[in-house]
Amino acid sequence: MKNILVIYYSQTGQLKQIIESVLSEIKESVVIDYREIIPQNPFPFPWTSDVFFDAMPESVQQISEPIEPLDIPNKNYDLVILGYQPWFLSPSIPINSFLQSEQAQCLKNKNILTIIGARNMWLNAQEKIKYSLINLNAKLVGNIVLCDNNPNLISVLTVMRWTFKGQKEKSTFLPDAGVQSIDITNASRFGNPILKSIESNQFQNLQTNLLKLNAVDLKPDLVILEKRGIKNFRKFSNFILKKGERGNPQRLPRVKLFKRLLIIGVFILSPISNLTARFQAILNNKTIFQKVEYFKNISYHENEI
Numbered sequence: 001m002k003n004i005l006v007i008y009y010s011q012t013g014q015l016k017q018i019i020e021s022v023l024s025e026i027k028e029s030v031v032i033d034y035r036e037i038i039p040q041n042p043f044p045f046p047w048t049s050d051v052f053f054d055a056m057p058e059s060v061q062q063i064s065e066p067i068e069p070l071d072i073p074n075k076n077y078d079l080v081i082l083g084y085q086p087w088f089l090s091p092s093i094p095i096n097s098f099l100q101s102e103q104a105q106c107l108k109n110k111n112i113l114t115i116i117g118a119r120n121m122w123l124n125a126q127e128k129i130k131y132s133l134i135n136l137n138a139k140l141v142g143n144i145v146l147c148d149n150n151p152n153l154i155s156v157l158t159v160m161r162w163t164f165k166g167q168k169e170k171s172t173f174l175p176d177a178g179v180q181s182i183d184i185t186n187a188s189r190f191g192n193p194i195l196k197s198i199e200s201n202q203f204q205n206l207q208t209n210l211l212k213l214n215a216v217d218l219k220p221d222l223v224i225l226e227k228r229g230i231k232n233f234r235k236f237s238n239f240i241l242k243k244g245e246r247g248n249p250q251r252l253p254r255v256k257l258f259k260r261l262l263i264i265g266v267f268i269l270s271p272i273s274n275l276t277a278r279f280q281a282i283l284n285n286k287t288i289f290q291k292v293e294y295f296k297n298i299s300y301h302e303n304e305i
């Protein structure tokens, strides 16, 4: 039988559910080993607001933290699935910590399929992951992205209720938080093309086959919004890091300033920002269309975002 290794981090279990659904229809036909990334200093859930916003600089600047040993079996894996989530438009601290650790050497010369479970902004994170995989001599062969497909502001509100109160279930005025459960269930459709590639050891058409099944749904205005967002996060992360590492009380005033500005940005400026992004997408239709195609695919060019 063919072998799949799944390396993932999931704080609430959502991403684990997504991966299990993707593999549900092929799990009898392959051997699957799951390995969970566990940070030595686990992140709280639900989060307090200070700890949450204090994780921005280390996420954006990809500063790693210690993780537990993964105990990866010494097998010749046909495919490695890397399941991760974006934090502050960047790879989450746990996944980044794994990729920078000695243990990530197990990815060398392996075919990698990334599976992302996000709110809706994952482009910069995936660019960083692509770059890390190239440096590890690993080959990205596919990418599946599941997002919350509610309107942007609704998903911000529900993700805040989930993150700070732990409530994923719908409330009086808001829907469930996170990726819609029907989308998680339907992710089982990706199993077949994955199995075909593994059995034939032909991965060059995997992403095309996954895209035919709508593995990545990307709205053009999100490309513009994310580009604006990550630019500001990069500047602010450096500003906060000048006052110390994550958890250092000295940087708390800067973290709180970031939090206030982000809230103003999201709730007050965002309707204007959304509108200008939509206009920009219409005006630069051809360029944006090319960008969308690029981000749906798995090749890597520097500075795309």
Ligand SMILES: Cc1cc2nc3c(=O)[nH]c(=O)nc-3n(C[C@H](O)[C@H](O)[C@H](O)COP(=O)(O)O)c2cc1C
Binding pocket: 009, 010, 011, 012, 013, 014, 015, 016, 052, 055, 085, 086, 087, 088, 089, 090, 117, 118, 119, 120, 121, 122, 159, 163
């Ligand atoms: C600290 C933090 C930052 C996040 N930032 C983003 C983000 O920039 N873009 C996004 O689409 N989702 C973001 N999310 C949502 C996560 O990507 C993810 O969908 C959610 O946390 C559930 O993942 P889990 O499987 O780890 O529980 C963030 C979540 C957390 C906890």
